[in-house]
Amino acid sequence: MSEKPAGERFCLYDTSALQAVLDRMAAQAATFLAGEADPLLLGILRRGVPLAEMLQERLRRQHGLDLPCYGLRLKRYADDLTLLHPDTELTENAEFSARGLSRATVLVVDDVLYEGHSLARVLAYLSRRGAPVIRIAVLADRCVAKLPIRASIVGVKLQVAAGDVVECNVPPYEEAFRIELLRPSGA
Numbered sequence: 001m002s003e004k005p006a007g008e009r010f011c012l013y014d015t016s017a018l019q020a021v022l023d024r025m026a027a028q029a030a031t032f033l034a035g036e037a038d039p040l041l042l043g044i045l046r047r048g049v050p051l052a053e054m055l056q057e058r059l060r061r062q063h064g065l066d067l068p069c070y071g072l073r074l075k076r077y078a079d080d081l082t083l084l085h086p087d088t089e090l091t092e093n094a095e096f097s098a099r100g101l102s103r104a105t106v107l108v109v110d111d112v113l114y115e116g117h118s119l120a121r122v123l124a125y126l127s128r129r130g131a132p133v134i135r136i137a138v139l140a141d142r143c144v145a146k147l148p149i150r151a152s153i154v155g156v157k158l159q160v161a162a163g164d165v166v167e168c169n170v171p172p173y174e175e176a177f178r179i180e181l182l183r184p185s186g187a
Contacts, residue, residue, distance in 0.1 A: 012156075027063070028152075042122075051110075070096035113154075114142050138154055139156070
């Protein structure tokens with residue numbers, strides 16, 4: 001567990017509320033993925049992977065869909081210009097790299113849709129790999145995307161002040177599954 005930035009925090013959604021949100025997201029995902037020839041989940045590391053795994057379990061248990069789930073690492077989040085890496089680098093695991101996508105329906109899972117730059121890079125990458133159908137699922141949409149990026153499945157829509165930070169706390173990276181609003185010190 002990492003040290004959290006200083007500021008005032010407010011819990012917007014606790015574990016119980018988010019379990020219901022994930023159930024609804026899984027039901028929506030089932031409508032997009034059922035009957036597709038080659039459906040799969042692709043979580044964006046870090047928090048998108050455990051969210052994709054939570055959806056994978058719900059899709060199996062509640063909707064009878066047994067889907068593979070992979071992770072894709074972004075070395076630099078394109079929406080966070082404070083990071084030092086000059087270019088976003090995508091790194092896939094070997095199993096996903098070897099998989100053909102020419103018939104795949106890919107559901108990309110991430111925690112927050114902010115400006116859309118990171119997801120735009122992922123969509124371009126998957127398009128170059130030949131994926132004919134790509135959909136996006138996010139736990140939280142800040143409703144301020146600067147690019148024409150839209151999630152097909154949105155857990156919650158949050159319209160918050162520009163200086164506020166939406167923090168999705170997702171195990172195993174944080175202890176409790178919750179969404180918090182951080183109002184940074186001095187904001």
